[in-house]
Amino acid sequence: MWSVSDDALLAGLAAGDPDAAAAFVERFQRRVYGLALAIIGEPRAAEEVAREAFVRVWRHASTYDPRRGTVPTWVLSICRSVAIEHLALGPGRPLDPAGTLPADDTGGGPEEAATMGDDIVRLRDALDHLPPDERRALSLAEFQGLTAAEVGARVGVPVFTAQSRIRAAMLRLHSALAREGGRGEGGRA
Amino acid sequence: MSSAYTCVETRARAPEMALDVLGGTERAEALEHLGSCAVCRSYLAELTEVVDALPVLIAEADPPVGFERRTLERMGAAEPRWRRRVGRTAVALIAALAVGAAASIVRVVGVRLAESEPPRVAATVTEARLVDRDGSPLGSVVVPTGSEHVVFVALDGSLPRGAYTLDGRDDSRVWSHVHRFDVGRSAAHFAAAIPDSAWPLRVVRVVDASGSTVARSALHPVGAAARAG
Numbered sequence: 249m250w251s252v253s254d255d256a257l258l259a260g261l262a263a264g265d266p267d268a269a270a271a272f273v274e275r276f277q278r279r280v281y282g283l284a285l286a287i288i289g290e291p292r293a294a295e296e297v298a299r300e301a302f303v304r305v306w307r308h309a310s311t312y313d314p315r316r317g318t319v320p321t322w323v324l325s326i327c328r329s330v331a332i333e334h335l336a337l338g339p340g341r342p343l344d345p346a347g348t349l350p351a352d353d354t355g356g357g358p359e360e361a362a363t364m365g366d367d368i369v370r371l372r373d374a375l376d377h378l379p380p381d382e383r384r385a386l387s388l389a390e391f392q393g394l395t396a397a398e399v400g401a402r403v404g405v406p407v408f409t410a411q412s413r414i415r416a417a418m419l420r421l422h423s424a425l426a427r428e429g430g431r432g433e434g435g436r437a
Numbered sequence: 438m439s440s441a442y443t444c445v446e447t448r449a450r451a452p453e454m455a456l457d458v459l460g461g462t463e464r465a466e467a468l469e470h471l472g473s474c475a476v477c478r479s480y481l482a483e484l485t486e487v488v489d490a491l492p493v494l495i496a497e498a499d500p501p502v503g504f505e506r507r508t509l510e511r512m513g514a515a516e517p518r519w520r521r522r523v524g525r526t527a528v529a530l531i532a533a534l535a536v537g538a539a540a541s542i543v544r545v546v547g548v549r550l551a552e553s554e555p556p557r558v559a560a561t562v563t564e565a566r567l568v569d570r571d572g573s574p575l576g577s578v579v580v581p582t583g584s585e586h587v588v589f590v591a592l593d594g595s596l597p598r599g600a601y602t603l604d605g606r607d608d609s610r611v612w613s614h615v616h617r618f619d620v621g622r623s624a625a626h627f628a629a630a631i632p633d634s635a636w637p638l639r640v641v642r643v644v645d646a647s648g649s650t651v652a653r654s655a656l657h658p659v660g661a662a663a664r665a666g
Contacts, residue, residue, distance in 0.1 A: 273505050282498035299508045306512050313621045324492035395458045418452035421487045
């Protein structure tokens with residue numbers, strides 16, 4: 249039974265240890281696949297994206313920098329990048345990703361919630377209070393990699409309006425995390 | 438003549454930069470400003486943390502049956518030949534070297550040793566201390582003697598954070614690039630293939646991002662059998 253920390257598991261992965269690799273995939277597969285599925289929207293393609301994300305994590309494990317985020321954050325950011333690449337190269341993006349960003353109490357497994365603590369609660373709360381237009385614009389940029397111009401074309405508003413929505417949403421989330429003295433130790437959020 | 442943005446202009450575009458959806462000229466102008474403004478860099482880093490945190494909120498989902506096996510197979514198929522063969526040896530060697538290295542590494546190895554047969558390292562190795570210009574130890578270097586040309590490096594955490602390269606050479610004076618690595622807040626360790634141009638490996642050096650040699654090691658065969666566990 250692997251009871252080591254995420255960082256230690258990643259160190260084992262970087263060293264080429266097959267047991268560490270198996271434990272690492274087992275620990276993160278639900279989060280990685282869940283993110284891929286939320287972005288891609290199609291199970292078969294989501295599996296391919298999730299698998300490629302793990303391969304990249306493995307290949308770059310030795311370059312992980314703990315100053316830039318926790319292991320789960322790093323792993324999921326890689327998955328996000330792979331999914332956006334997949335969308336960019338694929339036949340087309342999902343028509344409406346408005347539901348990609350979670351509402352209520354979805355997401356963030358118990359371990360992650362325990363690690364991130366107040367940060368994840370504040371971030372989730374701030375998301376819940378975003379105006380729908382801002383939330384959609386942010387979701388299109390965050391999870392589909394769309395520029396402001398592309399967001400504007402998608403939702404039928406001028407570029408300037410799309411830009412304003414993206415920026416406003418980001419600033420609200422940033423302010424929410426900056427409240428009460430900034431970020432938690434494990435969150436990096 | 439370039440006209441880099443001001444702080445106000447850069448901050449206005451920072452959200453899109455953090456999301457990596459700012460393109461062309463705007464991105465170039467902002468990057469130029471960021472190169473000389475630590476305050477704006479810090480602001481961008483905070484927004485990037487927001488971007489990186491959002492995926493954590495996405496709901497987990499059960500992958501299809503067999504996902505884990507297929508993923509591990511893919512990782513194995515993508516694995517370099519030398520790494521497949523020496524993977525377990527690498528862990529054992531690094532554990533043997535890691536005096537003062539990250540406790541996390543030791544914990545990983547500890548679990549392995551508790552669960553399985555103690556791994557054996559190569560029968561004959563070449564090893565040396567990696568030292569800085571003043572002769573202070575920075576870590577260890579090990580090269581197993583065998584058909585696989587691999588070097589194992591364990592750093593004790595003394596190197597400042599940053600990007601480095603490991604170069605190596607044989608008895609000639611010509612250096613060959615061996616591996617690029619980053620040093621974070623904890624000790625680092627890695628295994629890397631030695632290019633044919635540097636074999637048999639006699640000397641290694643660590644070069645920082647500015648091109649300065651910050652550590653060096655001359656390798657001497659020790660011949661004795663080494664065993665971990």
